[in-house]
Amino acid sequence: xxxxxxxxxxxxxxxxxxxxxxxxxxxxxxxxxxxxxxxxxxxxxxxxxxxxxxxxxxxxxxxxxxxxxxxxxxxxxxxxxxxxxx
Amino acid sequence: xxxxxxxxxxxxxxxxxxxxxxxxxxxxxxxxxxxxxxxxxxxxxxxxxxxxxxxxxxxxxxxxxxxxxxxxxxxxxxxxxxxxxxxxxxxxxxxxxxxxxxxxxxxxxxxxxxxxxxxxxxxxxxxxxxxxxxxxxxxxxxxxxxxxxxxxxxxxxxxxxxxxxxxxxx
Amino acid sequence: xxxxxxxxxxxxxxxxxxxxxxxxxxxxxxxxxxxxxxxxxxxxxxxxxxxxxxxxxxxxxxxxxxxxxxxxxx
Numbered sequence: 180x181x182x183x184x185x186x187x188x189x190x191x192x193x194x195x196x197x198x199x200x201x202x203x204x205x206x207x208x209x210x211x212x213x214x215x216x217x218x219x220x221x222x223x224x225x226x227x228x229x230x231x232x233x234x235x236x237x238x239x240x241x242x243x244x245x246x247x248x249x250x251x252x253x254x255x256x257x258x259x260x261x262x263x264x265x
Numbered sequence: 266x267x268x269x270x271x272x273x274x275x276x277x278x279x280x281x282x283x284x285x286x287x288x289x290x291x292x293x294x295x296x297x298x299x300x301x302x303x304x305x306x307x308x309x310x311x312x313x314x315x316x317x318x319x320x321x322x323x324x325x326x327x328x329x330x331x332x333x334x335x336x337x338x339x340x341x342x343x344x345x346x347x348x349x350x351x352x353x354x355x356x357x358x359x360x361x362x363x364x365x366x367x368x369x370x371x372x373x374x375x376x377x378x379x380x381x382x383x384x385x386x387x388x389x390x391x392x393x394x395x396x397x398x399x400x401x402x403x404x405x406x407x408x409x410x411x412x413x414x415x416x417x418x419x420x421x422x423x424x425x426x427x428x429x430x431x432x433x434x435x
Numbered sequence: 436x437x438x439x440x441x442x443x444x445x446x447x448x449x450x451x452x453x454x455x456x457x458x459x460x461x462x463x464x465x466x467x468x469x470x471x472x473x474x475x476x477x478x479x480x481x482x483x484x485x486x487x488x489x490x491x492x493x494x495x496x497x498x499x500x501x502x503x504x505x506x507x508x509x
Contacts, residue, residue: 196482202309203491206413207472209302210420214474224482263319389462389499402487405499409489412497416466423471 183239183265190235191265197228266336267400268324269354270391274317274407276351276359279383281317285310287364287380291373294366299374299421306414313407318349320400374422381415436494437468440501464497 204221211217232242240255241248250256274280288307292300325333325347333342340356351359367373388408395401440460447455476492479485488496 192483196486199486200482200491202305203413203485205305206302206309206417207491209299209305210417210424211472211474216475263315263322385462385464392499406486406489408499409497412464412466413490413495416469416472416495419466420471 181259183260187239188265190231190238194228194231194235197224197231200224201228267391267395267397268321269337269341270394271317271321271324272341272352273354273387273391274384275314275321275349277353277387278363279380279387280353280359281310281314281384282351282359283363284380284384285314286361287366288377290364291366291377294368295370295373296425298424299370302417302421303377306417309410309414313410316403316407320403321349370425371422374418374425377418378415378422381411381418385411385415437463437465439463439465439497440503460501460503462497462499462501465495466497469495 201221201224204217204224208214208217208221236242236248240258241250244256248256276282285307288303288310292303292307295303325338328336328338328347330342333339341350344350353359365373365376367376385408388404388411392401392404392408395404439462441463442458442460444457445455445459447457472492472495476494478491479488479493485491490496
């Protein structure tokens with residue numbers, strides 16, 4: 180059984196936090212489509228999240244399926260651990 | 266014991282499954298201005314469903330049949346072993362009659378607001394019975410999300426109430 | 436800022452079978468008083484802090500349980 184290193188949890192938590200900001204801003208913008216500052220913050224957070232996920236996937240493999248992440252060899256899109264297992 | 270109560274938010278009338286499916290289905294006939302909101306809140310509710318599932322799974326996966334029995338999950342174990350299932354805390358299976366799609370946008374959004382407040386209340390009662398501080402952090406998070414969703418649905422009503430062409434206040 | 440909890444004293448009969456709870460309370464989260472969120476509300480300092488509170492905006496944060504449960508507020 181592979182044990183995930185502390186960096187795995189650290190990076191995942193960082194992604195979780197920035198993605199939460201994105202979720203909350205997204206809902207807010209759905210009812211406030213003209214708030215320029217919020218849109219800018221949303222775009223910056225999205226960019227930050229993208230960079231974190233590239234970094235994470237380089238170290239620990241794909242986060243998403245159906246073509247949103249790349250696979251290594253052998254196929255590792257279905258490798259453990261799954262989100263509910265960590 | 267807590268796992269048993271958490272199932273209410275998994276397959277209960279005001280649980281995350283009901284919420285996700287309700288908004289996901291209402292989005293087809295709601296005015297375009299608020300489709301995005303229903304769509305995105307539905308997605309968030311699916312992720313909350315996964316959070317609840319993870320909590321239940323983690324709490325029960327290594328429990329012996331005796332421990333399941335002692336936790337009040339004997340009835341569940343007899344039917345499902347350690348598997349999760351979409352029923353409420355008393356074992357009543359999920360049904361589509363928990364949710365509605367009336368086609369009238371105001372009626373649908375008012376149902377959504379009520380659903381969020383009921384889900385918030387359910388989280389409160391589970392937190393009241395819980396003695397697990399780590400889990401409570403997650404439950405408080407989920408309760409706060411219901412507050413935010415309720416606000417967004419209220420804003421959606423305001424948007425639909427507004428006269429066409431009239432400029433927004435800000 | 437509105438209070439996050441409201442309190443009331445239900446009628447208590449001398450013949451009630453159980454020891455009465457004299458003060459009851461319920462939660463009134465901030466969104467009830469904010470019909471439409473105004474733009475530019477102050478945010479939590481960090482994404483981590485926002486995550487821990489379940490919202491980006493401190494003014495929309497609703498604590499639970501009530502720290503003064505069972506105690507009557509003046």
